[in-house]
Amino acid sequence: MRNRRRAPREPSSARPIRSVTVEAQALLPMIWGDPEHMPEQLAFFAVRRFGHRAAAAVERRREREPGAEPAELNAGIISRGTRVTIAEGVVVGGPFIVLIPVSFVAALLARAQMVLELAAVAGHAPESEHRVAELLILQDVYASVDEANDALARAERHPPGGPGQLPRRTRWQLIVKMAALLGLISGGKRSRAQQTLSIVSFSCLFLIGLALPWIWMPVLAVFYRQATSRLGAKAAMFYAQDPAAVRAGHGRRRWTHRVLKAPGITSVLRFVALALLPVATAGAAILTEIHVAGGPWGTGLIVLCAVSLVTAAIWYGHRWSRNH
Template sequence: MEDPPVDAPASALSRFVLRAALADPGHLPELLANFAVHHLGQRAATAVARAREEHPGAGDAELSAMVITRGRRVSESEGACVGGPFTVLVPFAFCTALLTQSRMMLELAAVTGREPTEGARAAELLVIQGVYGDEEEAAAALEAAAAARPDAPPGRITALWRVVKRMAHLLGVVTPEGRPVSTAVRVGQWVLLGGVFLIGLIAPLVWLPYLGYSYHRAGQELGERAWAYYRGEATAWPSRPTRPTRAGRARPAQVAGTLRTLLSLLVPIGAVVLVVATGAKLAGGRYPLLAIVLVTSSTAVGTIWYLRRRRGSTD
C-alpha cells in the first residue's frame, strides 16, 4: 500500500492507518507508532518550534502543559465529533484520536530536546502507551512487525472487531490490558461501551459525551505520563497484567465521568419510556413519535456536551 504524502491532511492519514490496520490487525500498535514518527514527527517538531517563538519566556514545563492541553482538546473535538454523529465512523474517530495522541507524545519529546523524526521515538511511544515494558522489547517488536508478512488477512468483520478493541485499549476508552485494574472495573467499562454503542445505533449523538470524556481523561493521563517519561522518570505500565492494586481502582473523577455518561444515555431512554408509558402517538402511530423523540433527545445531549466543551476550551 502506497504511503500518503507527508503533508497529507489528518483525515487522509487516519484513513490510511485504518486500512493498513485492517489488513494486519495484530500489529496495530507497531504500525501506528512507526506511522506517527514518519508522518507526524516533522509536524511535531515544527509545532514546538513555533510555540517557543510565540512564548519566548516559557520554560519546558509550561510548553509541555500547552502541548498536553492542545493534544487533549484536539482529540476531544476531532475524535469525538467525527465518530459521534455516525456510529459507523467510530473506528475512524478512534484512529483520528490515536494519531492526535501520538503527535502529542512526539511534541513532548521535542520539548525535551529529542528529534521527533528519529526511529527511536517509535519504540518510546509503545512503552509510554504500555504496550511493551521497555524500549528494547518494543524495538524488537517493531522489527518483527516490519518483517512479518501475513499469509491472508482475517475476515473484514473479525479484523474490524480486533482493530476497534485494540484501539479502545490504546486510547484509554477502556483500561489497557497491561494496567492493573480490578475485574469489576474492566467488565463495567466494556458493558458501558457496549451500551453506548447499542444506543448509539438509534441515538448516535450520545457518543459525543462518552468519547469526549474518555479522550479528556485518557489524553491528560497519557500526556502526563509521556512528559514524566521523557524527563527520565519510570512511569510506564507493566507489559504484563499484574494483581490489581488500589491504584487500579476507579477514582472519583472516573466515577463522576461515568455517571455523566450514564446520564447522557438515560435521557433518550427516559424519553422513550415516557412516550411508551403515556401511549402518546403522532399521525396515528407511535413509531414516528419515538423516532422524533430519539433524534431530539440525542441532539440535545450532544449539543449540551459540545457547548460545554467549547466553553471550557476558551476559559
C-alpha cells in the first residue's frame, strides 16, 4: 500500500481551487478598473489562474482514460466545458439580473479553461504567455497574433481594480462586449445599423428574462451550448495544426467560424412552449377569480412571477447538479 500513486497536485501554490464564480468575482474589479481592455484582462487572468489547473485536469483525465486518443480527450473536454459554461452562465433572469456581469465572466472563464485544456492535450503548456494571445484570436477579438500582441502590450498586467462605480453606459457597453465574446450577439466588424439591431434584440431578450426567467434561462443555455461547442471545435483544430506554424505564417484566421447562428426551429418552439407554462397558470388564476392581492389581475401577476421563479430555480438546480 505504500506504493499507492498520489493524485497530482496543483504546481502553483497551496491555494485551494476556487470555483469559477468566485474567480469571476475576483476578476470583475480588474475589468471595472480597465474597461477598455476587458478581453485582454480576461485572457491574462484566465492563463494566470487557470493554466496550471487546466494542465492538472488533463493529467487526471489521461490517468482515468490511459488509452484515449487526443480526439477522445478533446471530445470529453468540450462536453464538460460546455456543461460548466451553461451552469455558470445562465443565472441572469428575474431577481438574478444583477448577477449578469458575474455570470457572464464566469461563463467566459469556464470556456477559457476548456481552451487551455485543449491546448494541453495537443502538447502546449496551458500556462504559457502564448496562450493569452491565442485566447483572444480564438474568441475573434483580433484577427492575427500580431494584432493581439500589440493590444496586450498596451494593457496593464495587474490593474489595481476599480470600485465598481462605472457610469451606466460604460457598464452596459461592457456587458454587451461580454455577450459578443460569449456568442450571444454577433461579433466582428458590423455596421452601425447592425450594431443597433443586435443591441436592441439583446436588450429585449433580457427584459423578457427579467419577468420570465423560466423562458430565458433554457434559451440562453441553447446559445451557450452552440457557441461553446463551436469554440471547442475551433480550438481543437487550431492546436492540432500547431500554433507555432500559424505564427510563422501570416497569422490570419483560416480555421475560424464567423458568427454564431441563431437557434433553429426546435429552440424557437421550446421558447414558445416554456412561455405558455407561467402565462397559462396566471390565466387560470384570473379565470378562477382567486384573490391573493389586488384583485384577480394582481393575483395573476403574482402567480406569473412566482411560477416563473420557481420553475427557473428548479431548472437551474437540476442543471447545476448534473454539471458539478
